[in-house]
Amino acid sequence: MTTATTEKTAAKIDSGPVRKKKTKKFSPWGVVAWIAALGFFFPVFWMVLTSFKQEGDAATSPPTLFFTPTLDQYDAVFNQGIGPAMLNSVFATGLSTIIVLLLGVPAAFALSLRPVRRTQDALFFFMSTKMLPIVAVILPLYVIVSNVGLLDNIWALVILYTAMNLPIAVWMMRSFFLEVPGELLEAASLDGASLWRSVREVILPLVSPGIAATALICVIFAWNEFFFAVNLTAVNAQTMPVYLVGFIAGEGQYWAVLSAAATMAALPVMLCGWFAQNKLVRGLSFGAIK
Amino acid sequence: MTLTADTEADAGQNAMAERVRKIREAQDLGVSRAEGWRRRGPLLPALIFMIVVTQVPFLFTLYYSTLSWNLVRPGSRQFVGLDNYIAVVNDSQFWSVALNTVILIIGVVLVSAFFGLLLALLLDRAFFGRGVVRTLLITPFLVTPVAAALIWKTTILDPTNGILNWLLSLVGVGPVDWIGQFPLTMVMVELIWQWTPFMMLLILAGLQSMPRDQLEAGQVDGAGAFQLFRELTLPHLRRFIELGVVLGAIYLVNTFDAIYMMTQGGPGIASANLPFYIYQRAFLGFDMGQAAAMGVVVVIFTIVIANFALRLIFKSFSGKEEAA
Numbered sequence: 069m070t071t072a073t074t075e076k077t078a079a080k081i082d083s084g085p086v087r088k089k090k091t092k093k094f095s096p097w098g099v100v101a102w103i104a105a106l107g108f109f110f111p112v113f114w115m116v117l118t119s120f121k122q123e124g125d126a127a128t129s130p131p132t133l134f135f136t137p138t139l140d141q142y143d144a145v146f147n148q149g150i151g152p153a154m155l156n157s158v159f160a161t162g163l164s165t166i167i168v169l170l171l172g173v174p175a176a177f178a179l180s181l182r183p184v185r186r187t188q189d190a191l192f193f194f195m196s197t198k199m200l201p202i203v204a205v206i207l208p209l210y211v212i213v214s215n216v217g218l219l220d221n222i223w224a225l226v227i228l229y230t231a232m233n234l235p236i237a238v239w240m241m242r243s244f245f246l247e248v249p250g251e252l253l254e255a256a257s258l259d260g261a262s263l264w265r266s267v268r269e270v271i272l273p274l275v276s277p278g279i280a281a282t283a284l285i286c287v288i289f290a291w292n293e294f295f296f297a298v299n300l301t302a303v304n305a306q307t308m309p310v311y312l313v314g315f316i317a318g319e320g321q322y323w324a325v326l327s328a329a330a331t332m333a334a335l336p337v338m339l340c341g342w343f344a345q346n347k348l349v350r351g352l353s354f355g356a357i358k
Numbered sequence: 359m360t361l362t363a364d365t366e367a368d369a370g371q372n373a374m375a376e377r378v379r380k381i382r383e384a385q386d387l388g389v390s391r392a393e394g395w396r397r398r399g400p401l402l403p404a405l406i407f408m409i410v411v412t413q414v415p416f417l418f419t420l421y422y423s424t425l426s427w428n429l430v431r432p433g434s435r436q437f438v439g440l441d442n443y444i445a446v447v448n449d450s451q452f453w454s455v456a457l458n459t460v461i462l463i464i465g466v467v468l469v470s471a472f473f474g475l476l477l478a479l480l481l482d483r484a485f486f487g488r489g490v491v492r493t494l495l496i497t498p499f500l501v502t503p504v505a506a507a508l509i510w511k512t513t514i515l516d517p518t519n520g521i522l523n524w525l526l527s528l529v530g531v532g533p534v535d536w537i538g539q540f541p542l543t544m545v546m547v548e549l550i551w552q553w554t555p556f557m558m559l560l561i562l563a564g565l566q567s568m569p570r571d572q573l574e575a576g577q578v579d580g581a582g583a584f585q586l587f588r589e590l591t592l593p594h595l596r597r598f599i600e601l602g603v604v605l606g607a608i609y610l611v612n613t614f615d616a617i618y619m620m621t622q623g624g625p626g627i628a629s630a631n632l633p634f635y636i637y638q639r640a641f642l643g644f645d646m647g648q649a650a651a652m653g654v655v656v657v658i659f660t661i662v663i664a665n666f667a668l669r670l671i672f673k674s675f676s677g678k679e680e681a682a
Contacts (some may be wrong), residue, residue, distance in 0.1 A: 109497070201612055209415050212415065227411060
């Protein structure tokens with residue numbers, strides 16, 4: 069029953085850019101695809117299913133398939149301080165995404181519609197920062213963050229997540245700006261509109277779907293981030309992934325409640341991704357693939 | 359020229375944007391200095407932010423790597439030149455961890471690209487419920503990695519109550535301690551599960567940009583399905599697969615969550631990769647100097663590989679649509 073509802077929502081959400089073709093009644097390859105899809109989806113399904121079990125039914129062999137669903141585990145999770153962790157995640161994810169857009173959209177504009185010499189170098193630079201392994205900078209970051217008193221402070225993560233997502237955002241937004249016909253800007257300026265006005269009234273409306281897609285990608289990456297979070301936060305500023313790890317230390321043997329906590333950690337981003345699946349490709353490929 | 363209407367419009371628009379950009383670039387020589395800076399203006403905040411947050415810490419890493427500095431021995435900070443690097447080069451654990459890192463990246467990227475290709479080919483066909491299938495297939499990529507690794511470690515791979523061993527017991531295969539016996543492989547399996555959807559999405563985008571008339575012409579010429587695939591589809595997809603491999607590798611260099619959750623790098627260092635090993639050295643061993651030196655060595659390796667990767671990527675980004 070759980071799968072059935074998930075699939076139904078998924079079907080509603082999905083309106084992919086898949087080529088419109090006449091849907092055949094039956095295809096053996098369709099059956100293969102369905103089997104593969106159910107196989108890939110199974111661990112997620114199993115996680116959600118386990119989260120509705122009583123502990124006694126969760127870790128059994130053979131697995132318990134028939135049971136009375138219960139919300140006890142979610143109750144337990146909410147009683148164990150998931151609230152602050154959830155808020156931290158929302159704050160770090162939301163604020164870093166806003167800052168990324170505030171910095172990234174103008175940068176992408178400068179790199180696409182009105183480029184000057186050497187802007188290619190800036191593009192290279194943005195991309196190259198994604199190739200810098202994070203471990204190479206984590207030590208000084210730790211030292212700097214603790215020296216300025218931001219250890220276990222959510223602002224440290226806001227800044228780092230901004231840096232983590234900014235290159236992707238610049239690349240992705242640039243690809244959206246490049247699709248705006250340059251003549252539009254020129255026409256507007258011939259009409260005597262100031263640059264700011266023509267950007268605001270002509271360009272931004274055109275790229276706003278792109279901005280939304282960029283924001284969603286940033287949200288996904290920031291929400292799922294773990295390395296910075298586990299090294300730079302402890303109790304006060306812990307995000308959902310860190311909370312989940314802390315949970316294991318105490319409840320490692322209790323699979324049902326762990327599954328409930330894991331589901332809560334994964335759900336927001338899963339929903340975002342389902343809604344944004346048409347835009348995923350572009351963000352994940354730094355805008356290289358439409 | 360029988361691209362579907364919207365890809366054609368897209369390509370047209372793109373070509374136009376490209377052209378306008380070229381003209382602009384040519385004019386730049388005539389742009390006054392003040393105007394140049396005005397145009398660069400919107401770029402500067404992002405640029406400065408990135409330089410401060412990523413490059414400055416790296417300079418510190420370089421500096422730390424020349425110190426003998428242990429966090430638990432206060433006052434132990436002193437300049438030791440290249441000693442840390444010599445220690446790293448002579449650290450046999452470091453090299454076996456480096457090897458793990460390479461195995462992990464290459465293994466995960468190649469296997470998930472292969473599965474991604476197969477799934478993309480399936481999804482490129484019309485069948486009942488394709489949208490739902492696609493949604494199900496991308497889900498592993500979206501699941502928070504920490505949560506995904508946790509689920510794999512417990513409910514799936516657990517030796518006594520994991521569902522995999524139960525399934526195998528049905529066909530008479532005895533209980534296997536998956537993570538205990540094959541730690542690195544199991545981490546890779548979990549990562550392949552997470553990364554296959556990524557590859558699938560990129561390759562699917564490639565398939566859907568494929569000009570159908572070529573395939574149809576090939577069919578008319580009487581080419582078999584496999585021949586068509588090898589001689590038309592695969593060459594067209596090459597760029598997309600390459601891009602997927604390179605981007606996958608860029609993301610996977612930083613793999614940490616799965617190892618942290620599933621094996622803690624163990625037993626011993628059997629399943630540790632460089633990020634995890636450096637993390638252990640720095641935050642559990644408190645040896646900042648050596649950990650920093652390792653970080654620098656990793657960056658040197660990455661630069662060598664990235665240099666090659668960047669070139670490949672930029673070929674993709676300049677996006678010459680060979681079809682158009």
